[in-house]
Amino acid sequence: MLKGKSPVVESELYDSGGARLSDDRSTLIGEFLQGEGEPSSSWVMLVMGFVSTMVFLILYGILFPSSDLPVISSVLPVFDGVFDSGIWFFILGAMIGVFAILGTLLTEATSE
C-alpha cells in the first residue's frame, strides 16, 4: 500500500480515438517509496533458531573442544550404518514425500 500522494498513481490521457497521449513511464518513479510488508513471524523464528543453533555449536566447540555434544552424541550411534546401502537414498526420497504430505495437511488445514 502506498502512503500519501504518489506520481505512480497517475491518470492516463487518451484522445477521442482511444490512443494514449503520453507513454513516458520512466518519469513516473521519481522518489523513494516505502511499503508496509513485513516477514512473517514463523520465518523470523526459523532464521533466529538456525542462527542460535550455529552460535551454540560454535561456542561449544570453542569452550569445550574435546567434549562430545550433550544428548546428540548419545543419539547418533543409533544411526550407525545408515546410508551404507543405496536403499537409504530411496527411503530418504519417500520420507521427503511423506513430510510433504504432512506439511500439506498442516498448511492446508490452518490456512485461511
Place this chain on the structure above:
Amino acid sequence: MGLITSMAVFWIAILVVFVLVNRGIWVFTDVSKSMSMFMLEKALGPPIDFVDGKRGSAATTWIIQGALWLIPASVITFCGLWLSHDPEALHSLSSWGLNPASSSLLTSGFLIAAYGSVGMLLIGSSMHIVPELGGTTLATEKNATLMSFVWTLSVIVMFIAANKPEIVGIKIMPIATLLTNLALIAVIVNMLLTAASRTKKIPLPGWMMIIGMISAPVSVVALAVTGSLDSGTGQWLLTRVHGPTSLFLLMSGAILYGASRGSGNPLWSRSLAAVTMLGAIFTINPLGLIEGEIASEFLGIDAATFEPSRNDIVAGSFLLALSLIPIIALSANVLATMRGDDVFMENPDSPGMPEINLAAFMAVPISIGGLFVLTDHLTGTNELTGIHSSLVMMGMWVVFVPASLGAALSIFPEVSGRNVLSVNRSRWAFWLMAGGAFSGLAFTMMSDFSDMALLEAAIEEENTTSNRIRVLGSVLFYGTVLGSIYHSLNIISGSFRGALAEEGTTPSSTSISSPYKLTKETTVRKILAQREGKLDTVVVPEPSTDGPGSPTEL
C-alpha cells in the same frame, strides 16, 4: 468335506443372503432396521460425536485414507524387492530391534496394499455408489466415518503381525482380523440399511459391491460350517474366496460405475455385468496369494498341509478355469463403456480414467498367468511357484490398485465437492505408478524365471545376472512410490482448494448436463441411459446459422 461341497455351501449362503436383502426378514424387518441404526450410532456413545455426519464425508474419509495407505504399501514393497538382491541393506535397523527380511516385507506390503489401499478405496467408493444408484443417502455417515479409523488401526496391527507374528506370546494377526471384521460388519449393516431405503431398483454394480462385502464373512462362516477350516484344502479355498472373490466383486462394481461416470457413456452391457457378478460368485478367482497359510494366520489356527484329493484337484481346476469368463466379461464391458462409439477413450484426461483403462486391460493376462500358477500349485507340480510372488504383486499393482484408485478418483469430485488439485499431476502420477509397477515387476519376474532355470539345472553358483535384473526391477518400482505420493498430494490438496465440482466439470460431448448441449449426433436411447436422462430432459442444439457473417454492431 470336499472342495465342491464347501463351495456349494458358500453359494447357497450367498443366495440366501441375496434373497433376505431383497425380501427382508418377514415381520422382523422394521425391528431389525431400527435396532441396527441404534447400534451404529447411539450405542457407540460419545465417540460418534467426534466425526462429521455431512453427506459424502464418510466416502471422502475412506478414500483419502486409502490413498495415503498407498505410500507405505509401495515403500514396503520397494524395500522387500530391494532386500531380495541385497539382504543386508537394512541391517542398521537392527539397532532399533528390527530385522526386516524380503519375504516378510513383501507379504506385509501386499497386505497393506490389499486391506489398506484397495480395501479402503473400494469401501469408500461403495459409500457413494450404492446410495447414488439406489436413489437414497448413506444410512449413517457418522458411523461409516468412525469405522474408517478402526479399519486403519487394523491395517497397522496387520503390518506389525506380518513382521512380528507374536508379541509376549500373543498372536497379533487374529487381533487384526477382529478389528477388520468389526469395521466390516458395521459397514455391511450400514450398506444393508442404505439398500433397504432405496427409492429405485439398484443396478448391478451396486449389488456387486454389496454382495462383495458380504461374501467375505459369509465365506468364513460357510467353510467353518462344513468343517473345512482345519484342512489344507479348506484353508487354501478360504484364501481364494475370502480375499480375491470379495475384492473382485467390489472392484467390478466400482470400475463399471466409474467407467460410465467418468466417460459419460452408458454401461455397455447389462448381461455382461450379470455374467461378471454370477461368475465371480460361482467360480474360484485366480488372482491373489496361492497358499492357504495366510488364512490360518488370520484366524490364529494351525496351518495344515495342503493335500487335495483327486476330486478337489479336478473341481478346483475346473472352477479356476471358469473364472476367466467373468474376468473377460468385466474387461470387455469396462473397455467398451469407456470407448463409447469410437475406438478412443472418452475424457482420457479425466482423473481415474487411465487407471481404470489399465486395470481392465491388464486383468485378463494377469488372470491367465494366475490360472497357470494356481493349477500348477493345486496339482502339486510346483514348477511355476518361483514366479508366484512377482505375479501376485503385479496383480495387485496393475489391476487392483489402479482399478480401485481410478474408481475413487472418478467419483472424488462428487463426494468431496472439489476436483483433485491438478489434472496434470494426476496424469504424471498415473504414468509413474503404472510404469514403475509394470516395468519393475516385469524385470523382477524375468529374474525369477532366471533363478528357476538355474535351480532346475542344479547350478549352485550365485546368479549374478539375476541379481542385476533384480536391482533394475526394484529401482524401477520406485516410480510407484513417487506416483503414490503424487496421487496423495493431489487428492489432499484438492480436497482443500481444488476447483469446485460444479465449476470444474468437463462433460464429454455425449454427457448430460442441464440443459443438454447437442454438439454431435446421438441417439435418444443414449441420452435416456444417462443417470439424469429423463423424458423431460431439455435437449438444446448448439446455435448455428448458415447466413453470412457480418461485423458486430456497437
